[in-house]
Amino acid sequence: MHSESLTALLEALLFAAGRPLTTKELANATGLSLEDIEMGLEEFRHTLADPKRGLVLREVAGGVQLFTRPEFAPYVRRLLQPVERVRLSQAALETLAIIAYRQPITRQEIEAVRGVRVDQVLFTLEERGLIAEVGRKDAPGRPVLYGTTPAFLRSLGLSSLNDLPPLPVVRATHDTGPA
Amino acid sequence: MGYEIRLENFNGPFDLLCHLIDEAKLDICAVSLAQVVDQYLAYVEAAAGQADLDAVGDFLVMAARLLVLKARVLLPSPQPANEEGEEESPEQLVDHLREYKIFRDAAARLAGLMEKEADYFPAPGLSLAEVGVKKAVRPYVTIDPAALATAWAKVAPLFQPPPPVTIIPDTPTVQEEIKRLTRRLRQVPTLEFRQYVGRRARTTRLVPAFLAVLELWHRRKVLVWQTVRFGEIIIARREDGTCTASH
Structure with missing residues (x-):
């Protein structure tokens, strides 16, 4: 397949899917090898760098997805008038940060860091789909362990937890960095 | 006090402490904590009257810890600290505050990422209904009722009445x-x-x-x-x- 038609094919697939697609999914759909897909995506990204194009290709939540260029956000917003999501409170953001960097983590461990109760905040974060129960800790009372969800990665535009901004100083006594 | 700061605006005692230390342009250490204890207490005292106890509780606990800390820093005790084992050393509180601050700063960065992300609108995708993916295809066949009855008569003997089972009511969690x-x-x-x-x-x-x-x-x-x-x-x-x- 010509690289141009591969680029066009990838564009079509990504447009139709409207969600992050893995290279494997793209390989399955096209019948091409993973290497071909990788090269095709690189080529496509290059094509989209043209200022005549209004889309960008980004790696999000373990796959690639098409988005409108951020410069055009004001216009898209004016057109679609999306419902602005209620912003997370500072308390919710702090709790989310602790979970993101220290997951899996129990409620008690989060409260130890923040110095306040977090049960309501956890409830809010769970309702927003940003965190989820990921298991139970093998400790007295078998407390629930919390972790972040793929929706969390998407809402931050991250490909994986490894892409979280690094913490400035992690003290040696804590070996639980980003999982 | 030049201007009023309300406890409700702080996300817990560590947040207030960070604010006080930042404002005094101090580094986080035992001495700087001891320096801001009085201010901290002033805020809590001002708030204790009006706010509900639930909200102030965590701040009061911290107030007690801070008073112990201040006493330790100002009056170095002849005996080694932590003699009783349970007591918290000033260093622990300082470490804790540093750790909190790391996450408070991280929260701001996550908020920044979320803000930026809101400017990207994803390609729409097509809903499954539009594309008709995996939509059940309803077969349209004419069936002769008599043939159905004959077929049933053939297979019916194969079905034995199931053995009785005790149903244990499902206990909701x-x-x-x-x-x-x-x-x-x-x-x-x-x-x-x-x-x-x-x-x-x-x-x-x-x-x-x-x-x-x-x-x-x-x-x-x-x-x-x-x-x-x-x-x-x-x-x-x-x-x-x-x-x-x-x-």
Whole structure:
């Protein structure tokens, strides 16, 4: 397949899917090898760098997805008038940060860091789909362990937890960095 | 005090401490903590009068820790610290505050990422209904009722009546009850507990249901009261319940 038609094919697939697609999914759909897909995506990204194009290709939540260029956000917003999501409170953001960097983590461990109760905040974060129960800790009372969800990665535009901004100083006594 | 700072604006005692230390342009250390203890206490004292105890509780606990710390820093004790084993050393509190600050800063960076992300609108994708993916295809065949009856007569003897089974009623968990009760309260503003569980509810249902009421009350999602002692428990949805999370 010509690289141009591969680029066009990838564009079509990504447009139709409207969600992050893995290279494997793209390989399955096209019948091409993973290497071909990788090269095709690189080529496509290059094509989209043209200022005549209004889309960008980004790696999000373990796959690639098409988005409108951020410069055009004001216009898209004016057109679609999306419902602005209620912003997370500072308390919710702090709790989310602790979970993101220290997951899996129990409620008690989060409260130890923040110095306040977090049960309501956890409830809010769970309702927003940003965190989820990921298991139970093998400790007295078998407390629930919390972790972040793929929706969390998407809402931050991250490909994986490894892409979280690094913490400035992690003290040696804590070996639980980003999982 | 030049301007008023309300405790409600802080996300807990560590947040207030960070603010005070930042404002005094100090590094986080035992001495700087000791320096801001008085200011901290002033805020808590000012707030203790008006705010509800729930909100101030965590701040009061910190006040006690700070007083111990200040005493230690100002009056170095001849005996080694931590003699009683349980007491917190100033270093621990300082470490803790540093750790908190790391996450407070990280929270700001995550908020920044979310803000930026809101400018990217994803390619729409096509809904499955539009594309018709995996839509069940309904076969349209004419069936002769007589043929159906013959077919049934052939296979019917193959079916033995199943052996009797004892059905153990499914015991709902507290989590399930919370979900169910939340759903019910979306439909009606108030609900009697008896009415919710049903007159004949077994203990295995009553207990999780009651725990669910307590948990929702604790999460400030519902109000609970009785008009007389041992009277009907009335559960009402709290309209302000969802967004008031102050910490």
